Amino acid sequence: MTHPSERLQALSALYARRAPIYDLELLPVAPLRREAIAALALEPGQTVLDVGCGTGLSLPDLAQGVGPQGRIVAIEPCDAMMARARRRVAELQHAPRMHWIETPAESASLDTWLPPASADAALFFFTHDVLQQPQALAQAMRALKPGARVVAAGLVWASPWWPMSNLFVLGAAMHSIVCAERLDCPWHDLTPRLSAWEVERRWLESAYVLTGRR
């Protein structure tokens, strides 16, 4: 599927359908989420982007990292997912300043919300569809300071001697991804925009955590 409007329609339909049960489905991913957020090494007062924030499962830990003086920019095109994210943050005590951007990351004009090269970190957690949009990556990178931390995590094809892992990736991708290209190297378009990065595999190679610097 290449036409942007078809892709966005498919995304909206997929995530509007998943929104009510999304948090339950993602429970097994919680340890990987904690690891990814810890790798951002957030400090009080910092600004972090949560690109494709979904129902906001990462937001409480991101909020704790940046503290009440910090700032979170949450980008999410599906209103059913975003509504849940907003409710989650409304329940937090001492939430940081929030910027809610309810559009696809590729059309989000972040300059309206924060000066270019001013954000300290960006999280792409299980956002394969975002990583396949170079324009979305360009927008996020433009908002980041040189040296800002970037963490991405998600599904990836395992090597052929892990067939059960690949069956899992296939099933999970069919359930959650619109652009299934590049599942062998989800970070293909991200890493050329980073000055340093490394990828570690998890879950019998079926998941990855990339940590890098803008």
Ligand SMILES: C[S@@+](CC[C@H](N)C(=O)[O-])C[C@H]1O[C@@H](n2cnc3c(N)ncnc32)[C@H](O)[C@@H]1O
């Ligand atoms: C598997 S969910 C992950 C949500 C969240 N990051 C989490 O950790 O639970 C993928 C999310 O990315 C969002 N998404 C997909 N394409 C996007 C795009 N182009 N820009 C921003 N968000 C996008 C989807 O709407 C969905 O909420």
